[in-house]
Amino acid sequence: MAEVKQGLTPFQTAGPFLSIGLRAGQAGVDENTAVDRVVISGCLLDGAREGIEDGALEFWQPELRAFCRVLTGLDGGYHVELARSTYVAVLVVGRGILTRYYTRIYFDDAPDLDRDAVLQLVADGRRKTLLARKIDDCRYHFDVILQGADETVFFDV
Amino acid sequence: MLPHTLAELSGPVFGRDAIGPLDHDLTRQFQGAPLGQRIIIKGRVRDEDGRPVRNTLIEVWQANAAGRYRHPADQTNAPLDPNFAGAGRTMTDEEGRYCIVTIKPGPYPWRNHHNAWRPAHVHFSLFGECLATRLVTQMYFEGDPLLPLDPIFNSIPDAAARQRLVAPFDLSLTEPEFAHGYRFDIVLRGREETPWQK
Numbered sequence: 223m224a225e226v227k228q229g230l231t232p233f234q235t236a237g238p239f240l241s242i243g244l245r246a247g248q249a250g251v252d253e254n255t256a257v258d259r260v261v262i263s264g265c266l267l268d269g270a271r272e273g274i275e276d277g278a279l280e281f282w283q284p285e286l287r288a289f290c291r292v293l294t295g296l297d298g299g300y301h302v303e304l305a306r307s308t309y310v311a312v313l314v315v316g317r318g319i320l321t322r323y324y325t326r327i328y329f330d331d332a333p334d335l336d337r338d339a340v341l342q343l344v345a346d347g348r349r350k351t352l353l354a355r356k357i358d359d360c361r362y363h364f365d366v367i368l369q370g371a372d373e374t375v376f377f378d379v
Numbered sequence: 380m381l382p383h384t385l386a387e388l389s390g391p392v393f394g395r396d397a398i399g400p401l402d403h404d405l406t407r408q409f410q411g412a413p414l415g416q417r418i419i420i421k422g423r424v425r426d427e428d429g430r431p432v433r434n435t436l437i438e439v440w441q442a443n444a445a446g447r448y449r450h451p452a453d454q455t456n457a458p459l460d461p462n463f464a465g466a467g468r469t470m471t472d473e474e475g476r477y478c479i480v481t482i483k484p485g486p487y488p489w490r491n492h493h494n495a496w497r498p499a500h501v502h503f504s505l506f507g508e509c510l511a512t513r514l515v516t517q518m519y520f521e522g523d524p525l526l527p528l529d530p531i532f533n534s535i536p537d538a539a540a541r542q543r544l545v546a547p548f549d550l551s552l553t554e555p556e557f558a559h560g561y562r563f564d565i566v567l568r569g570r571e572e573t574p575w576q577k
Contacts, residue, residue, distance in 0.1 A: 232540045234531060234544065236502060324510065
């Protein structure tokens with residue numbers, strides 16, 4: 223059966239003023255549950271390793287149905303507090319980004335990382351770009367690097 | 380290429396209580412009315428198969444009628460409007476329809492090249508049903524002479540795709556003595572679409 227698909231509305235850049243319209247916030251987060259919470263912090267960086275100060279990072283945890291958006295600040299810095307989950311899906315929104323920049327954050331101290339189906343798809347040498355580095359029991363570090371030698375792996379989705 | 384797992388086929392659901400009653404109306408967020416041409420933007424959000432995308436969050440932002448954004452990084456030689464912040468949000472209804480009331484933004488000088496002006500535009504952000512349907516785009520206005528000159532608009536190689544971003548004036552959406560109507564329909568990816576099946 224032939225289907226007539228409608229043409230997709232194309233992407234355009236979010237521009238440098240996205241913080242006017244894309245407010246930081248969260249949805250589906252239950253603050254009252256006694257869940258193990260962690261803070262992930264880092265920087266959103268471009269190909270020259272310069273911070274992207276007018277970007278947004280959106281975090282989706284399907285296991286918890288929890289969503290959180292943060293805006294990057296000085297030097298592209300961000301931090302987000304989340305309940306711990308196996309992984310965190312991340313979308314990057316920013317000036318000059320013309321498609322879905324989608325990646326995942328895994329925690330480098332998590333067990334069974336080598337059995338994750340998605341991590342297995344990533345070349346050995348680049349897998350580390352998806353691992354948040356443990357700083358202490360509840361803090362991790364994760365940079366999102368859009369281009370260049372240490373570029374974060376982004377998935378077509 | 381990532382096979383779609385739970386993460387990609389699911390996405391945040393925002394309850395209607397996330398939206399205030401006047402969030403969709405950028406002309407009524409301050410004491411007075413903003414300067415400029417009041418417009419009503421209406422449309423339907425559907426997926427590629429024509430199904431309505433229901434209860435999805437739409438966030439919009441734009442410059443004021445003079446072409447100035449209410450943002451510290453915008454120091455354009457144009458006045459700020461004390462009655463306009465330029466941000467709004469709404470949700471689609473059970474038929475995928477939405478409505479935004481605002482003022483028509485002015486073109487915005489952006490120094491990308493000599494005498495560079497962005498055509499008048501409203502930024503749109505939508506989630507759709509899941510991560511894979513997320514869209515960030517811009518709505519333009521039919522008849523804008525700056526469109527053929529804009530590198531961002533023309534970065535879309537396909538002419539038909541470009542035209543989907545140009546909202547036509549619509550007399551049927553226009554309210555007498557009140558506001559001009561523009562129609563902007565949006566088509567998101569289908570939820571089950573996996574690119575390699577195309």
